[in-house]
Amino acid sequence: MHQILSATQEWTRSIHLHEGQDVDLPVSELDQMSDSERVAFERSLTASSSDSLQYVFDTVRISAAITDGRPVSAPMVAVHRFVNSAPFLRFVSQVSGMTDLAFADVMATRYLPGHFLTAHGDENPRERRRLAYVLNMTPQWRADWGGILMFLDDDGHVAEGYVPAFNALNLFSVPQTHAVSLVSHLASTPRLSVTGWIHAAA
Ligand SMILES: O=C(O)CCC(=O)C(=O)O
């Protein structure tokens, strides 16, 4: 999976604008800009956000593509099938004690230096998200590279922080306030994951 995520050309850069509105831009187009042009453009988009939620990261919206009938590569379809397989959903149900889990959605994510996700709770009024999951696919990562999955307490302090550990699953109930800290320019490799939410039946 790490090799597939490292090699795929399917990434779009996702930048949050407002509630329910993201801009998804093909990374291949952004790469035609100079670094300074691209950074200025991305900052102008995040600066126009009126939300406390802000993010910039790369994604392959696997489940959304399948639902919309957009092309997605065979390994991505296999990932969608895996997180919706009876053994995976049964395992998650056993770990969480939740008995109403019906299906999972999934996206691949890639955080490069400068990418981040500010504090949010994962609630979506249009969906019944019960759990969030992150399958970490970065072979080696260091805490001082950023990209830490942080859980915040009521005072805004970091109550728990998880460094991406290869092949580790982070699983947590929705809602809980969490964020992904800014990835440093020191990170010598992308932070790659397979992530999404596990839903109760609609
Ligand atoms: O990548 C992570 O560790 C968490 C991502 C996340 O919270 C999200 O996409 O909503």
Ligand SMILES: [Fe+2]
């Ligand atoms: Fe989240």
